Amino acid sequence: MRSPGRPEPSRTVQRDFWRRIASGVTTVEAAEAVGVSWPVGCRWFRHAGGMPPISLDEPTGRYLSFAEREEIALLRAQDVGVREIARRIGRVPGTISRELRRNAAT
Numbered sequence: 001m002r003s004p005g006r007p008e009p010s011r012t013v014q015r016d017f018w019r020r021i022a023s024g025v026t027t028v029e030a031a032e033a034v035g036v037s038w039p040v041g042c043r044w045f046r047h048a049g050g051m052p053p054i055s056l057d058e059p060t061g062r063y064l065s066f067a068e069r070e071e072i073a074l075l076r077a078q079d080v081g082v083r084e085i086a087r088r089i090g091r092v093p094g095t096i097s098r099e100l101r102r103n104a105a106t
Contacts, residue, residue, distance in 0.1 A: 009036055011054060017041060018052035064091075064099060072099055 013034050020030035031041025047053075064072075068089055075085045082100070086093040 009034075009040075014044070014054060015056055015058075017044065018054070019056055021045065022052070022056070064095070069099065069103075072096060073103075076100060 013036065017030050017034045017036070020033055021027065025033070027041045027045045028038040031038045031044075034041075068091070071089055072085055075088065080088075082096045083093050086096045089096075
């Protein structure tokens with residue numbers, strides 16, 4: 001059961017925990033190393049059945065970040081064109097148009 005007032009640690013922390021488990025350290029050692037309490041580390045391990053529930057690979061940049069989505073929304077509100085937005089944030093115009101199409105206010 002999750003603690004009701006505590007936010008879940010970031011995926012980076014969870015990824016680091018599972019990498020340490022894969023390297024052979026105990027759940028207590030892995031939890032302490034990433035800065036969570038040992039009961040939390042043991043609960044993660046138990047609930048996941050000893051297998052990482054998330055990919056241990058770092059994100060590739062394939063997906064837009066929250067900051068990029070915000071920037072797209074702000075530039076679009078200023079009537080900046082799709083190609084100009086793409087140039088400013090360093091993405092392909094198709095990515096921008098897909099983002100705008102998917103998240104357009106209906």
